[in-house]
Amino acid sequence: MTADTSHPGGASPEPGAEDAPAPRLITEPAGGIPFVTISRQELERCARLLAEGTGPVAIDAERASGFRYGQRAFLVQLKREGAGTWLIDPEAFEDLGIIQEALSGVEWILHAATQDLPCLSELGLWPDRLFDTELAGRLLGLPRVGLASVLERLLGVTLAKEHSAADWSRRPLPEDWLRYAALDVELLVELREAMVALLEESGKLEWAQEEFEAIRSTPPPGPRTDPWRRTSGVHKLRKPQQLAVARELWEAREALARNRDVAPGRLIPDSAIVSAAAAQPGTVPALLKTPGFHGRAAAREAPRWLRAIQAGQEAARTPGGLPPLHLPNDGPPPPRAWRDRNPLADRRLKTAKSWVAAKAEELELPTENLLTPDTLRRVCWSPPEPIDPDSVAAALADLGARPWQVRLTAPILTVALLDPDPAD
DSSP states (O other): OOOOOBOSSSOOOOTTGGGSOOOEEEOSOTTOOOOEEOSHHHHHHHHHHHHHOEEEEEEEEEEOTTTSSSOOEEEEEEEEETTEEEEEOGGGSSOOHHHHHHTTTOEEEESSHHHHHHHHHTTTOOOSEEEEHHHHHHHTTOSBOSHHHHHHHHHSEEEOOOOTTSOTTOSSOOHHHHHHHHHHHHSHHHHHHHHHHHHHHTTOHHHHHHHHHHHHHSOOOOOOSSGGGGSTTGGGOOSHHHHHHHHHHHHHHHHHHHHHTOOGGGTSOHHHHHHHHHHOOOSHHHHHTSTTOOSHHHHHTHHHHHHHHHHHHHHHTSTTOSOOSSOOOOSOOOGGGHHHHOHHHHHHHHHHHHHHHHHHHHHTSOHHHHSOHHHHHHHHHSOOSSOSHHHHHHHHHHTTOOHHHHHHHHHHHHHHHHSOOOOO
16 A cells, blocks of 8 residues: 655645544454455455455555565455455465456456556456546545545545555564555445545546546556666766666676565665765775665675676676666657757747646646646657647647547647747
8 A cells, every 4th residue: 555645736625624523533444354365265265255246346455665576465455345355465376367357347446556556467467447546536636645635535534554664575464464454445435436426526537537547558567678777876877887887786686686585775775886886896895885885785795796896897898888878768858958959849848838737727636637747748849740739639649648638738739839938
């Protein structure tokens, strides 16, 4: 489950909200704390009851981010009318295909679906229909869209929330953790009903359905190109040889973390990789004096880290062994460079950005949900030719904008592209 999040746009609290009664605290699932399903017999019973249940199914997953390697699920929670609440230990099974079959055609309710769907897909689980309560909250313009905040605002209840950052790979899981996990799906069906009513009332239900389908129909992302470039602080390295060392250190850490099934940052932090790539120490004492190289793994694996540094240095002496300073980018340059490189595009962007933000405020939703910043930048940098409502609409659709977004923003962008405001 995710922690509370918020956005700057959207509706303000209703007048008198400070005088509203305190939310009712829910500390126990209505049906008690379920046992964890770890046997095939119980999994088959779970699948049968889920298939016989009615209405949508509430689903959540718990990972062990920061403790274990990767983002796999260590607990899957499900609740459906007529089936009750189930807690499944996915580590006990090769996959959960039997659950996928039981939920064929059933709408799934998740909070922040894009965070949980990748780990669920690794278990053979993927929805045929989807409702995302966090995204619905954004479209409704709620000032805070974490689950606890949305439940408090719309249902007048709050949940006991204590273990979102826990090590869910622990076995056996403590009872209070299981209680927390069950509560994460306790009220999602009721919350969905309240949100559907509000979305219908505000004329946004169709928008939400298009957004949910866009998430559902987008497959999980594939492997990243040069994932080591996501090392925090790597942008501080300005020389190709330093990047080569950072790459080798990252890959050495990744291989060891994968082998030990531990989060890479628990071996050495990103800051250690960046510091070592910059300083390139050649001895164990020098390495252990490098910022970030502290703790058991840093000292015990010091020869491994030194070999990685040496491999990066060797790459610098090998033709084609150095990584480029930057990966190729098919998008426009950073907006700060537009004024010098393309003054007209700079005016288009400033005009369009202002007008789209005004429209989003009118609709009481975050600007980024009306149109993503990347889509806006791409259209302003390379507008279609000729510029007219149809060509702009087609360009937005090609960039992935949903039909509702195209309908609302294509007219605005057409005018902004044809007649941008004068330069400052």
